Amino acid sequence: MWIINYEYKSFGLSGTPLETERKVFNSEVDFKKALGELLINANNLSIRRLRYHYETEEVIIGKI
Numbered sequence: 001m002w003i004i005n006y007e008y009k010s011f012g013l014s015g016t017p018l019e020t021e022r023k024v025f026n027s028e029v030d031f032k033k034a035l036g037e038l039l040i041n042a043n044n045l046s047i048r049r050l051r052y053h054y055e056t057e058e059v060i061i062g063k064i
Contacts, residue, residue, distance in 0.1 A: 001055050002031035006038065009046040018048055 002025040007018040025031040035052060042050070 001026060001057070002028060002052070003055055004031070004035060004038065004050070004052045006047050006051070007049040009048065 004023045004025075005020065007020050009016050010019050023034060025034065031052075038045070038047065038050065
């Protein structure tokens, strides 16, 4: 699972709080396409922080 988290301002005003968006992708191709679009449009979306990572599913092998 590929995950992109980013914070942006929905309005350009200085006092506007940041909003958070999280997108989850199952394929690397879709992830790269979305990441590229975000990087190209970063200024238009007023993105402040952009984080991305690959995450595997949690597997429980036992309980204590």
